[in-house]
Amino acid sequence: MSVISEMMSLPGVIAAGEYAFRGDRYTYEGEMSDDMARMASIMCRSTSLGVHMESNMLGELCPDCGMTPARGWAVRGSKFTVCVMSHYFCFLDNENAQLNDTIHLLLDELKDETDEKI
Numbered sequence: 001m002s003v004i005s006e007m008m009s010l011p012g013v014i015a016a017g018e019y020a021f022r023g024d025r026y027t028y029e030g031e032m033s034d035d036m037a038r039m040a041s042i043m044c045r046s047t048s049l050g051v052h053m054e055s056n057m058l059g060e061l062c063p064d065c066g067m068t069p070a071r072g073w074a075v076r077g078s079k080f081t082v083c084v085m086s087h088y089f090c091f092l093d094n095e096n097a098q099l100n101d102t103i104h105l106l107l108d109e110l111k112d113e114t115d116e117k118i
Contacts, residue, residue, distance in 0.1 A: 003109045004029050007090045010105065012097025014080070016090040019044055032091070044082070044089045047073065072106065074099065086113040 001009075007016035008029050015030030019041035026041035051073045059068035072085030081092040081099055085106040092102060 003088055003106070006105055006109065007088070007102065010097065010101055012093045012095070013102065014091045014093055015040075016088070017041065018088050021045065021087060030091070040082075040089060040091070044084050047075075048084060072103075074103070086110045 015032040017028030019026040028037040055070035074083045
């Protein structure tokens with residue numbers, strides 16, 4: 001089973017996908033249009049670049065504080081949460097999803113992924 005399909009099997013996951021670090025390709029499953037998935041992949045890529053930059057800056061100031069390398073990020077809004085790890089993303093319904101379950105799945109599935117593509 002693919003990482004995307006595994007994310008989609010979790011309760012409350014609305015959509016899940018994978019994006020290219022170059023920003024030119026993406027795949028997804030779930031309740032979003034192709035245009036929304038394209039915009040999501042662009043947003044996830046650009047935010048990931050910023051998170052990695054900030055993590056690296058913090059790592060320079062505090063080399064042993066465990067902030068590097070960045071593994072991913074999440075943003076929780078009033079109704080939905082976006083969770084990104086490596087080059088995978090998912091959108092969660094806050095009322096029905098468990099963010100911890102999603103993060104644990106991603107950590108397990110992507111334990112061998114590196115940030116060298118970023």
